[in-house]
Amino acid sequence: MQSTEEGLRERHKAQRRIRILDATRELLRDSPESVISTERIAERAEVAPATVYNLIGPREKIWEALAAGFMDELEHRLTAVGAGDPREVVRATVGLFVGDPVVSRRMVREWEESGLVLARSPLTQLRRAMAEAQAQGILRADVDTDALAAVVGTSCVGALHQWVAALTDDDRFLARALFALDVALAAGAADLCRDRLLAPLRTRDPV
Structure with missing residues (x-):
């Protein structure tokens, strides 16, 4: 004790x-x-x-600690709102980074393992949200929801690095992340939900 x-x-x-x-x-x-x-x-x-x-x-651990702080804050926000919608998880994640752009951009640029920055809280929350969508019959029963979440997470990391490099603005960062999510949802859609999940892709401007 x-x-x-x-x-x-x-x-x-x-x-x-x-x-x-x-x-x-x-x-x-x-x-x-x-x-x-x-x-x-x-x-x-x-x-x-x-x-x-x-x-x-050492200095490398400073960036790692800042990243952990970002993920702690994201986990707190998602827990507070009870985010069960995959889109809420993506929106909250992007919002966290663009809300403190100076710190988040420098952190991602400097941290050698910045590809892992979304590996904890957002990916965990996204897995849960995908599994919940499957339980509700939105996604097919044979779909590996963890694999879908991992694909979305990888795409979001790519969108994050483009934003950090100033190749995209805040809106495009969010659009690219949501596009990756919509593609994954449409790919795993149950028959009754396929048209609804395909609709955002049919109406979305190219990203």
């Missing part, structure tokens, strides 16, 4: 970690293209540089 002293120490560590990540976000927003050093983060967070290293790690 954890002692009161140990629990207090863990809370203080968690609070310092939050300050460090908040300080990193502030520095990025102040100077989007500047070098974010451990020393600058420590100064803004009012901690020692060694504390940044001990609680977060």
